[in-house]
Amino acid sequence: METEKINRKIAVFTGTRAEYGLLRPLLSRLKASETVNLKLIVSGMHLAPEFGLTFKEIEKDGFFINEKVEILLSSDKPGGTCKSMGLGMIGLSDALERIAPDMVIILGDRFEAFSMGAAAMIHSIPIAHIHGGETTLGAIDDSMRHCLTKMASLHFTTTETHRKRVIQMGEEADLVFNVGALGIENIGTMELMSKEVLGHDIGFNLSQPYILVTFHPVTLNHGSADSNLTSLCSAIEYSGLCALFTKSNADSEGRIINEIIDRFVQSNPKRYCVVHSLGTVRYLSAMYHCEAVVGNSSSGIIEAPSLGIPTVDIGNRQKGRVRAESIISCSPEQKTIEKAIEKAVSNEFRAMAKKIAKNMLNPYEGPSPSKDIFDIISTISTLNLFQKKFYDFNLPDDLQTIHPKYDFTD
CATH class of the missing domain: 3.40.50.2000 (Glycogen Phosphorylase B;)
Structure with a gap:
């Protein structure tokens, strides 16, 4: 090159x-x-x-x-x-x-x-x-x-x-x-906050076991945000765990999700907390100290395994991503989320997640x-870089030949 x-x-x-x-x-x-x-x-x-x-x-x-x-x-x-x-x-x-x-x-x-x-x-x-x-x-x-x-x-x-x-x-x-x-590189280069300092910084008592929750709209399934997040909130309430929420992105139905989160947190502010944006250091610190990451954020798929933290990945938003064994996938129904959270925070599963981090088994x-x-x-020649070529590789013979049914040449 x-x-x-x-x-x-x-x-x-x-x-x-x-x-x-x-x-x-x-x-x-x-x-x-x-x-x-x-x-x-x-x-x-x-x-x-x-x-x-x-x-x-x-x-x-x-x-x-x-x-x-x-x-x-x-x-x-x-x-x-x-x-x-x-x-x-x-x-x-x-x-x-x-x-x-x-x-x-x-x-x-x-x-x-x-x-x-x-x-x-x-x-x-x-x-x-x-x-x-x-x-x-x-x-x-x-x-x-x-x-x-x-x-x-x-x-x-x-x-x-x-x-x-x-x-x-x-x-x-x-x-x-x-x-x-790149996100995993942050884990090795940033000094993470202690649980006490983080709790003081966001104004929430993190001394009790808590889960870190981020839920974004499933943009190919319009109209699902309300029911999906209501199921998630009910499952969190059933779990008995505290929850630290970060708000949704600016996608269609994102504001609906944020309104539901606000109402849920207000129902029990001693047990639940929501922050607009934690920033990189606070977010990774919150992840490091939590019992599990819950929701459908890519951070649960990419970064959480390198911190040794289990993930409950809900619904189809992240479906198709390569993933480590410390990630539990479940449908967005209350009962299945309840079972997934229960498994994720169990001593056995958390120990397995720690081994993944220790042995660097995160595929990312x-x-x-x-x-x-x-x-x-910083060094590659930009001459003609914009003029792209289409890279062809060897295809099976049946894909290289136009099917006779669709050959309209004279």
Whole structure:
């Protein structure tokens, strides 16, 4: 692979608190580099008061935000998401014209990231995409992710399975790199808070056993948020455990979920607590001290196993992801959630989860994801990188030949 040493301008996009937390190790390397000029574009939930104005956390971490692009509408319907994407295309296009980066880094699969990718593609700016090749069959994010893969020129996947899927989609094999998950790198590099300090910081007594709960809308199953979360809350009440909730993302029906969580927490504030956004250090600390992670967040699939914490993954939102044995999958009905939580917090299952972490059996772990990504994006030649080729591999004969029934050639 031809490389070049250039002081290049690299833009990094972030639209949500979770995505920023994953990008943080890479951002730190880019900021410290003498050969890279980091430009940070912040949008989406970061700039919304109802989601905690989390851009302040980015600034508190010492990162300069070059562009703040407002796109979110106060809507809980698909139409609102579509309009936000349209605003994103306009605002992010203007931001790219002002920054004129040599490359844009995008992580994940959300609609904000899609708007960033589409704008960069139209501007002929090469895209480096992180977390491609994964599947989340219960969310529109699945299609968004695959679209971003096709718009991107460089790919950094979290497992070898995901790398093969990206290549299967026609991406050039020598531009697809399996580096592991950035989020796990945070676990080894951050000093986590004690349970007492964390409890004092969020104003909640964590001395009793508690579960960490995050539940997002299943965007391919509209109208399910109310019943699914009501079942989850009933199961939590039945468990007798305390619960620390983080609020939902800005997806369709996300506000419905947040309203239900607020009502549930208010019903017993000594036992339940909700926080808009914990931030990376507090969230990982809360995960480390909890009995189990419950809900449908990707953090329960990717990060929790490396902390030795069991996960109860509810419903289809994360269905299809590669997963460790410490993850229990269940349907979104009260009784099945009750049984899953009971199993997850049992001494036997928690001991098994600890062994997974000790023996590094989390399939998402990599030696140094941020270093591997940085080394590649800071040296790879960008000449003709945007002009993609479709990578063909050997197909079975029956797939290479047009079926006679559908051959309309003369």
